[in-house]
Amino acid sequence: MDRRQRKTRNAIFQAFSALLETKRYSAITVQDIIDAADVGRSTFYAHFDTKEELLRAMCDDIFEHVFSDEVMREPEHDFSSADSFRDRITHILCHLQEKQHHIKGIFAGECGEIFMKYLREYLREVFDRQLPEDRPEDGAIPRDYRLNHAVSAFAEGVRWWFGGHGEYTPEQISTFFFGTVDC
Amino acid sequence: MDRRQRKTRNAIFQAFSALLETKRYSAITVQDIIDAADVGRSTFYAHFDTKEELLRAMCDDIFEHVFSDEVMREPEHDFSSADSFRDRITHILCHLQEKQHHIKGIFAGECGEIFMKYLREYLREVFDRQLPEDRPEDGAIPRDYRLNHAVSAFAEGVRWWFGGHGEYTPEQISTFFFGTVDC
DNA sequence: ATGGTAATGGACATTATGTTCCGTATCTGA
């Protein structure tokens, strides 16, 4: 990737992130962004078609970092043991915490809902590997329901964490989750 | 309320609801709405300040119906017994199902996230009465975390239900939830 | 019925959007 591209892309991310802490997402115009980033109008549109795509790109940037563990890529890892799954979850929480400065701005506004949607998509993959198959004692509860249940509860737990409960450590949040979830 | 007001308000709701099934929420303009509802521009703004407020009003309309049970209003009812709580939840699910035609349009678009937010607010009140106080065996898990966990899991369960799993009855969804949640 | 009240419709200025152009600055490969 061209250094010039990286520079402007970064400037736009930076500006957008800063703007999100001062005003609502839908109130932010492309004009605001290019003013803050100090780039030309055409430059912005050369990088992103819309404001929504910019947000999507920022989220992807964050998730790329949070979920791109070597441990995740390697298929030989065994995620069926509860311990390694718990480690993985704690790991994700740690990475999220590292990026908290970027995330908090996103969560603050109404676009937190959009961030959550993407987060759930990524989490679903992780949880899908872990969730046990249907057992007789689960009765008629569909596996897909249980998967959705666990993913949603965890994702909203993250939002709860960032929304005024930042005093807890990733390990504690992990403990809260595994102490409450039933999967 | 003036009959004229009711009429226009209804026409706008109707038009907006219909539009939501054909295009994305953010792609819908005020112009689209007043064209479809066949009302004047100033009429729209006399009723709602923004498109967002219209959505909020529509959601409130729905929730007014879903949550306005006499059983909820009367404080003498005892929600501490698990059975009555389960009845209450099933009741809510039934009411949601009645309104499914309106809700499905909202869920379809990106404004589903906004609907979910309001839904969680209403649910939080209901769950708050039910969730037991912190018990020793819960260890250090904050009550607020458990509350958020249960509310989120249930709300997302509703979305799951409306998003392609409409074949289940309210009673079944209720069973799924109480079979999975741990509160 | 009638006067007051409030909804209505259409016109308006304002603002944001997304595109296009061209000159300039920067990068890359030979």
Next chain:
DNA sequence: TCAGATACGGAACATAATGTCCATTACCAT
């Protein structure tokens, strides 16, 4: 080092949406 390629900046543009204004009309209560 040089030349071709690529990204940037700035300005101007047509288009479209926004929110406000005011005169008109329909409704409501007395």
